[in-house]
Amino acid sequence: MSESPPILYGYWRSSAAYRVRIALNLKQVEVEHRSVHLVRAGGEQHTPEYRRRNPEGLVPLFIDSDGTCLTQSMAIVEYLDETRPGPRLLPPEPAARARSRALAQVIACEVHPLDNLRVLRYLTHELGIDEPDKLRWYRHWVAEGLAALEARVTEWSTPFSLGERPGLVELCLVPQLYNARRFDCPLDDYPALVALDARSRELEAFRRAAPEAQPDAIPA
Ligand SMILES: N[C@@H](CCC(=O)N[C@@H](CS)C(=O)NCC(=O)O)C(=O)O
Known part of the structure:
Protein backbone atom coordinates (compact mmCIF):
# COMPACT_ATOMS: atom_id res chain seq x y z
CA MET A 1 0.00 0.00 0.00
CA ARG A 88 20.08 22.12 0.84
CA LEU A 89 18.14 25.18 1.91
CA LEU A 90 20.78 26.17 4.45
CA PRO A 91 24.56 26.12 4.01
CA PRO A 92 26.46 23.35 5.86
CA GLU A 93 29.05 25.53 7.59
CA PRO A 94 27.88 26.85 11.01
CA ALA A 95 28.73 30.53 10.54
CA ALA A 96 27.17 30.60 7.05
CA ARG A 97 24.07 28.82 8.43
CA ALA A 98 23.78 31.37 11.20
CA ARG A 99 24.08 34.22 8.68
CA SER A 100 21.37 32.72 6.46
CA ARG A 101 19.07 32.33 9.46
CA ALA A 102 19.83 35.86 10.59
CA LEU A 103 18.86 37.35 7.22
CA ALA A 104 15.75 35.21 6.94
CA GLN A 105 14.75 36.16 10.46
CA VAL A 106 14.85 39.86 9.63
CA ILE A 107 11.71 39.00 7.68
CA ALA A 108 10.30 36.13 9.71
CA CYS A 109 10.88 37.65 13.18
CA GLU A 110 11.17 41.42 12.71
CA VAL A 111 8.81 42.34 9.86
CA HIS A 112 6.16 39.69 9.31
CA PRO A 113 4.89 39.36 12.92
CA LEU A 114 4.19 43.10 13.07
CA ASP A 115 2.27 43.14 9.80
CA ASN A 116 0.32 39.94 10.18
CA LEU A 117 -3.44 39.82 9.62
CA ARG A 118 -4.33 39.48 13.30
CA VAL A 119 -2.06 42.40 14.25
CA LEU A 120 -3.58 44.64 11.57
CA ARG A 121 -7.05 43.58 12.72
CA TYR A 122 -6.18 44.39 16.33
CA LEU A 123 -4.93 47.83 15.29
CA THR A 124 -8.10 48.66 13.40
CA HIS A 125 -10.82 46.77 15.33
CA GLU A 126 -9.55 47.07 18.91
CA LEU A 127 -7.40 50.19 18.92
CA GLY A 128 -9.46 52.17 16.42
CA ILE A 129 -6.53 52.93 14.08
CA ASP A 130 -7.81 54.19 10.72
CA GLU A 131 -6.83 52.78 7.31
CA PRO A 132 -4.15 55.41 6.45
CA ASP A 133 -2.44 54.90 9.82
CA LYS A 134 -2.66 51.13 9.46
CA LEU A 135 -0.86 51.45 6.12
CA ARG A 136 1.76 53.74 7.67
CA TRP A 137 2.36 51.08 10.31
CA TYR A 138 2.60 48.34 7.70
CA ARG A 139 4.96 50.24 5.43
CA HIS A 140 7.13 51.44 8.30
CA TRP A 141 8.03 47.91 9.43
CA VAL A 142 8.55 46.72 5.88
CA ALA A 143 10.92 49.63 5.21
CA GLU A 144 12.90 48.97 8.40
CA GLY A 145 13.44 45.33 7.53
CA LEU A 146 14.11 45.77 3.83
CA ALA A 147 16.67 48.53 4.43
CA ALA A 148 18.65 46.22 6.70
CA LEU A 149 18.46 43.36 4.20
CA GLU A 150 19.36 45.55 1.25
CA ALA A 151 22.59 46.58 2.99
CA ARG A 152 23.57 42.92 3.37
CA VAL A 153 22.50 41.65 -0.06
CA THR A 154 24.34 44.51 -1.79
CA GLU A 155 27.57 42.99 -0.40
CA TRP A 156 27.01 39.64 -2.14
CA SER A 157 29.12 38.64 -5.11
CA THR A 158 26.88 35.65 -5.98
CA PRO A 159 23.44 35.58 -7.61
CA PHE A 160 21.75 33.86 -4.64
CA SER A 161 22.30 33.36 -0.91
CA LEU A 162 23.73 29.88 -1.55
CA GLY A 163 25.91 30.94 -4.45
CA GLU A 164 24.23 29.69 -7.60
CA ARG A 165 21.13 28.53 -5.72
CA PRO A 166 18.43 30.11 -3.60
CA GLY A 167 17.74 28.97 -0.04
CA LEU A 168 16.18 30.06 3.23
CA VAL A 169 16.80 33.76 2.57
CA GLU A 170 15.01 33.81 -0.78
CA LEU A 171 12.10 31.70 0.42
CA CYS A 172 11.44 34.39 3.02
CA LEU A 173 12.23 37.37 0.81
CA VAL A 174 9.98 36.55 -2.16
CA PRO A 175 6.76 36.22 -0.09
CA GLN A 176 7.65 39.38 1.84
CA LEU A 177 8.06 41.38 -1.37
CA TYR A 178 4.78 39.94 -2.65
CA ASN A 179 3.13 41.34 0.49
CA ALA A 180 4.96 44.64 0.17
CA ARG A 181 3.62 45.11 -3.35
CA ARG A 182 0.09 44.23 -2.19
CA PHE A 183 0.29 47.09 0.28
CA ASP A 184 1.97 49.48 -2.17
CA CYS A 185 5.18 49.74 -0.19
CA PRO A 186 7.77 51.73 -2.15
CA LEU A 187 10.61 49.45 -3.26
CA ASP A 188 12.85 51.91 -5.13
CA ASP A 189 15.41 51.98 -2.32
CA TYR A 190 16.01 48.22 -2.50
CA PRO A 191 17.35 47.44 -6.00
CA ALA A 192 19.42 44.46 -4.82
CA LEU A 193 16.39 42.86 -3.15
CA VAL A 194 14.11 43.56 -6.11
CA ALA A 195 16.68 41.94 -8.43
CA LEU A 196 17.10 38.93 -6.12
CA ASP A 197 13.33 38.55 -5.93
CA ALA A 198 13.05 38.67 -9.74
CA ARG A 199 15.86 36.11 -10.20
CA SER A 200 14.20 33.78 -7.71
CA ARG A 201 10.74 34.09 -9.23
CA GLU A 202 12.09 32.99 -12.60
CA LEU A 203 12.69 29.55 -11.09
CA GLU A 204 10.04 26.87 -11.42
CA ALA A 205 9.97 26.13 -7.68
CA PHE A 206 9.08 29.76 -6.94
N1 LIG B 1 5.53 32.78 12.66
C1 LIG B 1 4.50 32.05 11.99
C2 LIG B 1 3.53 33.04 11.40
C3 LIG B 1 2.31 32.36 10.86
C4 LIG B 1 1.29 33.39 10.45
O1 LIG B 1 1.30 34.50 10.95
N2 LIG B 1 0.42 33.02 9.50
C5 LIG B 1 -0.57 33.95 9.07
C6 LIG B 1 -0.69 33.97 7.57
S1 LIG B 1 0.83 34.52 6.84
C7 LIG B 1 -1.91 33.57 9.65
O2 LIG B 1 -2.24 32.41 9.74
N3 LIG B 1 -2.69 34.56 10.04
C8 LIG B 1 -3.99 34.35 10.56
C9 LIG B 1 -4.42 35.48 11.42
O3 LIG B 1 -3.66 36.44 11.57
O4 LIG B 1 -5.55 35.39 11.93
C10 LIG B 1 5.08 31.16 10.89
O5 LIG B 1 6.16 31.50 10.40
O6 LIG B 1 4.50 30.12 10.56
Missing part, protein backbone atom coordinates in the same frame (compact mmCIF):
# COMPACT_ATOMS: atom_id res chain seq x y z
CA SER A 2 1.40 3.41 -0.91
CA GLU A 3 2.08 5.94 1.86
CA SER A 4 -0.29 8.91 2.04
CA PRO A 5 1.35 12.17 1.00
CA PRO A 6 2.23 14.86 3.55
CA ILE A 7 -0.43 17.54 4.05
CA LEU A 8 0.12 21.30 4.04
CA TYR A 9 -2.60 23.44 5.56
CA GLY A 10 -2.15 26.90 4.08
CA TYR A 11 -3.79 29.78 2.32
CA TRP A 12 -2.89 31.19 -1.07
CA ARG A 13 -2.02 34.63 0.31
CA SER A 14 -0.32 33.48 3.48
CA SER A 15 3.31 34.45 3.12
CA ALA A 16 4.35 31.98 5.83
CA ALA A 17 2.68 29.16 3.88
CA TYR A 18 4.26 30.55 0.68
CA ARG A 19 7.72 30.03 2.28
CA VAL A 20 6.91 26.37 2.93
CA ARG A 21 5.50 25.89 -0.58
CA ILE A 22 8.78 27.14 -2.06
CA ALA A 23 10.80 24.84 0.21
CA LEU A 24 8.64 21.85 -0.75
CA ASN A 25 9.11 22.63 -4.43
CA LEU A 26 12.87 23.11 -4.11
CA LYS A 27 13.00 19.73 -2.36
CA GLN A 28 10.55 18.21 -4.87
CA VAL A 29 8.22 17.00 -2.14
CA GLU A 30 4.64 16.44 -3.28
CA VAL A 31 1.98 17.31 -0.72
CA GLU A 32 -1.76 17.48 -0.46
CA HIS A 33 -2.75 21.13 -0.07
CA ARG A 34 -5.63 21.97 2.27
CA SER A 35 -6.86 25.51 2.23
CA VAL A 36 -7.69 27.35 5.44
CA HIS A 37 -9.54 30.48 4.37
CA LEU A 38 -8.13 33.18 6.65
CA VAL A 39 -10.80 35.77 5.92
CA ARG A 40 -14.09 34.04 5.11
CA ALA A 41 -16.63 33.84 7.93
CA GLY A 42 -14.25 35.31 10.49
CA GLY A 43 -11.42 33.00 9.44
CA GLU A 44 -11.32 29.21 9.27
CA GLN A 45 -8.09 29.30 11.32
CA HIS A 46 -10.29 29.97 14.35
CA THR A 47 -12.61 26.98 14.00
CA PRO A 48 -12.36 24.49 16.89
CA GLU A 49 -11.45 21.77 14.40
CA TYR A 50 -8.43 23.72 13.09
CA ARG A 51 -7.38 24.94 16.53
CA ARG A 52 -7.25 21.37 17.74
CA ARG A 53 -4.52 20.88 15.18
CA ASN A 54 -2.84 24.24 15.74
CA PRO A 55 -3.86 26.08 18.92
CA GLU A 56 -2.12 29.21 17.58
CA GLY A 57 -4.80 29.54 14.91
CA LEU A 58 -2.20 30.25 12.21
CA VAL A 59 -1.11 28.69 8.95
CA PRO A 60 0.99 26.88 7.83
CA LEU A 61 0.54 23.51 9.46
CA PHE A 62 2.41 20.55 8.04
CA ILE A 63 1.57 16.90 8.65
CA ASP A 64 4.15 14.46 7.37
CA SER A 65 3.29 11.01 5.98
CA ASP A 66 4.17 9.39 9.33
CA GLY A 67 1.82 11.75 11.21
CA THR A 68 4.49 14.19 12.42
CA CYS A 69 2.56 17.42 12.88
CA LEU A 70 4.51 20.71 12.72
CA THR A 71 3.68 24.40 12.96
CA GLN A 72 5.77 27.54 12.34
CA SER A 73 7.07 27.94 8.81
CA MET A 74 10.74 28.29 9.74
CA ALA A 75 10.64 25.12 11.82
CA ILE A 76 8.88 23.28 8.98
CA VAL A 77 11.42 24.50 6.42
CA GLU A 78 14.36 23.36 8.54
CA TYR A 79 12.65 20.01 9.19
CA LEU A 80 12.23 19.52 5.44
CA ASP A 81 15.87 20.42 4.92
CA GLU A 82 16.96 17.85 7.48
CA THR A 83 14.65 15.02 6.44
CA ARG A 84 14.50 15.31 2.64
CA PRO A 85 17.18 14.82 0.00
CA GLY A 86 17.72 17.39 -2.69
CA PRO A 87 19.32 20.81 -2.64
CA ARG A 207 6.63 30.07 -9.86
CA ARG A 208 4.66 27.03 -8.72
CA ALA A 209 4.52 28.35 -5.15
CA ALA A 210 3.18 31.79 -6.12
CA PRO A 211 -0.13 32.78 -4.51
CA GLU A 212 -1.91 33.15 -7.85
CA ALA A 213 -0.85 29.62 -8.87
CA GLN A 214 -2.64 28.03 -5.89
CA PRO A 215 -5.96 26.24 -6.32
CA ASP A 216 -7.62 28.37 -3.62
CA ALA A 217 -6.47 31.67 -5.21
CA ILE A 218 -9.23 34.19 -5.67
CA PRO A 219 -8.81 36.01 -8.99
CA ALA A 220 -8.42 39.81 -8.70
Whole structure:
Protein backbone atom coordinates (compact mmCIF):
# COMPACT_ATOMS: atom_id res chain seq x y z
CA MET A 1 0.00 0.00 0.00
CA SER A 2 1.40 3.41 -0.91
CA GLU A 3 2.08 5.94 1.86
CA SER A 4 -0.29 8.91 2.04
CA PRO A 5 1.35 12.17 1.00
CA PRO A 6 2.23 14.86 3.55
CA ILE A 7 -0.43 17.54 4.05
CA LEU A 8 0.12 21.30 4.04
CA TYR A 9 -2.60 23.44 5.56
CA GLY A 10 -2.15 26.90 4.08
CA TYR A 11 -3.79 29.78 2.32
CA TRP A 12 -2.89 31.19 -1.07
CA ARG A 13 -2.02 34.63 0.31
CA SER A 14 -0.32 33.48 3.48
CA SER A 15 3.31 34.45 3.12
CA ALA A 16 4.35 31.98 5.83
CA ALA A 17 2.68 29.16 3.88
CA TYR A 18 4.26 30.55 0.68
CA ARG A 19 7.72 30.03 2.28
CA VAL A 20 6.91 26.37 2.93
CA ARG A 21 5.50 25.89 -0.58
CA ILE A 22 8.78 27.14 -2.06
CA ALA A 23 10.80 24.84 0.21
CA LEU A 24 8.64 21.85 -0.75
CA ASN A 25 9.11 22.63 -4.43
CA LEU A 26 12.87 23.11 -4.11
CA LYS A 27 13.00 19.73 -2.36
CA GLN A 28 10.55 18.21 -4.87
CA VAL A 29 8.22 17.00 -2.14
CA GLU A 30 4.64 16.44 -3.28
CA VAL A 31 1.98 17.31 -0.72
CA GLU A 32 -1.76 17.48 -0.46
CA HIS A 33 -2.75 21.13 -0.07
CA ARG A 34 -5.63 21.97 2.27
CA SER A 35 -6.86 25.51 2.23
CA VAL A 36 -7.69 27.35 5.44
CA HIS A 37 -9.54 30.48 4.37
CA LEU A 38 -8.13 33.18 6.65
CA VAL A 39 -10.80 35.77 5.92
CA ARG A 40 -14.09 34.04 5.11
CA ALA A 41 -16.63 33.84 7.93
CA GLY A 42 -14.25 35.31 10.49
CA GLY A 43 -11.42 33.00 9.44
CA GLU A 44 -11.32 29.21 9.27
CA GLN A 45 -8.09 29.30 11.32
CA HIS A 46 -10.29 29.97 14.35
CA THR A 47 -12.61 26.98 14.00
CA PRO A 48 -12.36 24.49 16.89
CA GLU A 49 -11.45 21.77 14.40
CA TYR A 50 -8.43 23.72 13.09
CA ARG A 51 -7.38 24.94 16.53
CA ARG A 52 -7.25 21.37 17.74
CA ARG A 53 -4.52 20.88 15.18
CA ASN A 54 -2.84 24.24 15.74
CA PRO A 55 -3.86 26.08 18.92
CA GLU A 56 -2.12 29.21 17.58
CA GLY A 57 -4.80 29.54 14.91
CA LEU A 58 -2.20 30.25 12.21
CA VAL A 59 -1.11 28.69 8.95
CA PRO A 60 0.99 26.88 7.83
CA LEU A 61 0.54 23.51 9.46
CA PHE A 62 2.41 20.55 8.04
CA ILE A 63 1.57 16.90 8.65
CA ASP A 64 4.15 14.46 7.37
CA SER A 65 3.29 11.01 5.98
CA ASP A 66 4.17 9.39 9.33
CA GLY A 67 1.82 11.75 11.21
CA THR A 68 4.49 14.19 12.42
CA CYS A 69 2.56 17.42 12.88
CA LEU A 70 4.51 20.71 12.72
CA THR A 71 3.68 24.40 12.96
CA GLN A 72 5.77 27.54 12.34
CA SER A 73 7.07 27.94 8.81
CA MET A 74 10.74 28.29 9.74
CA ALA A 75 10.64 25.12 11.82
CA ILE A 76 8.88 23.28 8.98
CA VAL A 77 11.42 24.50 6.42
CA GLU A 78 14.36 23.36 8.54
CA TYR A 79 12.65 20.01 9.19
CA LEU A 80 12.23 19.52 5.44
CA ASP A 81 15.87 20.42 4.92
CA GLU A 82 16.96 17.85 7.48
CA THR A 83 14.65 15.02 6.44
CA ARG A 84 14.50 15.31 2.64
CA PRO A 85 17.18 14.82 0.00
CA GLY A 86 17.72 17.39 -2.69
CA PRO A 87 19.32 20.81 -2.64
CA ARG A 88 20.08 22.12 0.84
CA LEU A 89 18.14 25.18 1.91
CA LEU A 90 20.78 26.17 4.45
CA PRO A 91 24.56 26.12 4.01
CA PRO A 92 26.46 23.35 5.86
CA GLU A 93 29.05 25.53 7.59
CA PRO A 94 27.88 26.85 11.01
CA ALA A 95 28.73 30.53 10.54
CA ALA A 96 27.17 30.60 7.05
CA ARG A 97 24.07 28.82 8.43
CA ALA A 98 23.78 31.37 11.20
CA ARG A 99 24.08 34.22 8.68
CA SER A 100 21.37 32.72 6.46
CA ARG A 101 19.07 32.33 9.46
CA ALA A 102 19.83 35.86 10.59
CA LEU A 103 18.86 37.35 7.22
CA ALA A 104 15.75 35.21 6.94
CA GLN A 105 14.75 36.16 10.46
CA VAL A 106 14.85 39.86 9.63
CA ILE A 107 11.71 39.00 7.68
CA ALA A 108 10.30 36.13 9.71
CA CYS A 109 10.88 37.65 13.18
CA GLU A 110 11.17 41.42 12.71
CA VAL A 111 8.81 42.34 9.86
CA HIS A 112 6.16 39.69 9.31
CA PRO A 113 4.89 39.36 12.92
CA LEU A 114 4.19 43.10 13.07
CA ASP A 115 2.27 43.14 9.80
CA ASN A 116 0.32 39.94 10.18
CA LEU A 117 -3.44 39.82 9.62
CA ARG A 118 -4.33 39.48 13.30
CA VAL A 119 -2.06 42.40 14.25
CA LEU A 120 -3.58 44.64 11.57
CA ARG A 121 -7.05 43.58 12.72
CA TYR A 122 -6.18 44.39 16.33
CA LEU A 123 -4.93 47.83 15.29
CA THR A 124 -8.10 48.66 13.40
CA HIS A 125 -10.82 46.77 15.33
CA GLU A 126 -9.55 47.07 18.91
CA LEU A 127 -7.40 50.19 18.92
CA GLY A 128 -9.46 52.17 16.42
CA ILE A 129 -6.53 52.93 14.08
CA ASP A 130 -7.81 54.19 10.72
CA GLU A 131 -6.83 52.78 7.31
CA PRO A 132 -4.15 55.41 6.45
CA ASP A 133 -2.44 54.90 9.82
CA LYS A 134 -2.66 51.13 9.46
CA LEU A 135 -0.86 51.45 6.12
CA ARG A 136 1.76 53.74 7.67
CA TRP A 137 2.36 51.08 10.31
CA TYR A 138 2.60 48.34 7.70
CA ARG A 139 4.96 50.24 5.43
CA HIS A 140 7.13 51.44 8.30
CA TRP A 141 8.03 47.91 9.43
CA VAL A 142 8.55 46.72 5.88
CA ALA A 143 10.92 49.63 5.21
CA GLU A 144 12.90 48.97 8.40
CA GLY A 145 13.44 45.33 7.53
CA LEU A 146 14.11 45.77 3.83
CA ALA A 147 16.67 48.53 4.43
CA ALA A 148 18.65 46.22 6.70
CA LEU A 149 18.46 43.36 4.20
CA GLU A 150 19.36 45.55 1.25
CA ALA A 151 22.59 46.58 2.99
CA ARG A 152 23.57 42.92 3.37
CA VAL A 153 22.50 41.65 -0.06
CA THR A 154 24.34 44.51 -1.79
CA GLU A 155 27.57 42.99 -0.40
CA TRP A 156 27.01 39.64 -2.14
CA SER A 157 29.12 38.64 -5.11
CA THR A 158 26.88 35.65 -5.98
CA PRO A 159 23.44 35.58 -7.61
CA PHE A 160 21.75 33.86 -4.64
CA SER A 161 22.30 33.36 -0.91
CA LEU A 162 23.73 29.88 -1.55
CA GLY A 163 25.91 30.94 -4.45
CA GLU A 164 24.23 29.69 -7.60
CA ARG A 165 21.13 28.53 -5.72
CA PRO A 166 18.43 30.11 -3.60
CA GLY A 167 17.74 28.97 -0.04
CA LEU A 168 16.18 30.06 3.23
CA VAL A 169 16.80 33.76 2.57
CA GLU A 170 15.01 33.81 -0.78
CA LEU A 171 12.10 31.70 0.42
CA CYS A 172 11.44 34.39 3.02
CA LEU A 173 12.23 37.37 0.81
CA VAL A 174 9.98 36.55 -2.16
CA PRO A 175 6.76 36.22 -0.09
CA GLN A 176 7.65 39.38 1.84
CA LEU A 177 8.06 41.38 -1.37
CA TYR A 178 4.78 39.94 -2.65
CA ASN A 179 3.13 41.34 0.49
CA ALA A 180 4.96 44.64 0.17
CA ARG A 181 3.62 45.11 -3.35
CA ARG A 182 0.09 44.23 -2.19
CA PHE A 183 0.29 47.09 0.28
CA ASP A 184 1.97 49.48 -2.17
CA CYS A 185 5.18 49.74 -0.19
CA PRO A 186 7.77 51.73 -2.15
CA LEU A 187 10.61 49.45 -3.26
CA ASP A 188 12.85 51.91 -5.13
CA ASP A 189 15.41 51.98 -2.32
CA TYR A 190 16.01 48.22 -2.50
CA PRO A 191 17.35 47.44 -6.00
CA ALA A 192 19.42 44.46 -4.82
CA LEU A 193 16.39 42.86 -3.15
CA VAL A 194 14.11 43.56 -6.11
CA ALA A 195 16.68 41.94 -8.43
CA LEU A 196 17.10 38.93 -6.12
CA ASP A 197 13.33 38.55 -5.93
CA ALA A 198 13.05 38.67 -9.74
CA ARG A 199 15.86 36.11 -10.20
CA SER A 200 14.20 33.78 -7.71
CA ARG A 201 10.74 34.09 -9.23
CA GLU A 202 12.09 32.99 -12.60
CA LEU A 203 12.69 29.55 -11.09
CA GLU A 204 10.04 26.87 -11.42
CA ALA A 205 9.97 26.13 -7.68
CA PHE A 206 9.08 29.76 -6.94
CA ARG A 207 6.63 30.07 -9.86
CA ARG A 208 4.66 27.03 -8.72
CA ALA A 209 4.52 28.35 -5.15
CA ALA A 210 3.18 31.79 -6.12
CA PRO A 211 -0.13 32.78 -4.51
CA GLU A 212 -1.91 33.15 -7.85
CA ALA A 213 -0.85 29.62 -8.87
CA GLN A 214 -2.64 28.03 -5.89
CA PRO A 215 -5.96 26.24 -6.32
CA ASP A 216 -7.62 28.37 -3.62
CA ALA A 217 -6.47 31.67 -5.21
CA ILE A 218 -9.23 34.19 -5.67
CA PRO A 219 -8.81 36.01 -8.99
CA ALA A 220 -8.42 39.81 -8.70
N1 LIG B 1 5.53 32.78 12.66
C1 LIG B 1 4.50 32.05 11.99
C2 LIG B 1 3.53 33.04 11.40
C3 LIG B 1 2.31 32.36 10.86
C4 LIG B 1 1.29 33.39 10.45
O1 LIG B 1 1.30 34.50 10.95
N2 LIG B 1 0.42 33.02 9.50
C5 LIG B 1 -0.57 33.95 9.07
C6 LIG B 1 -0.69 33.97 7.57
S1 LIG B 1 0.83 34.52 6.84
C7 LIG B 1 -1.91 33.57 9.65
O2 LIG B 1 -2.24 32.41 9.74
N3 LIG B 1 -2.69 34.56 10.04
C8 LIG B 1 -3.99 34.35 10.56
C9 LIG B 1 -4.42 35.48 11.42
O3 LIG B 1 -3.66 36.44 11.57
O4 LIG B 1 -5.55 35.39 11.93
C10 LIG B 1 5.08 31.16 10.89
O5 LIG B 1 6.16 31.50 10.40
O6 LIG B 1 4.50 30.12 10.56
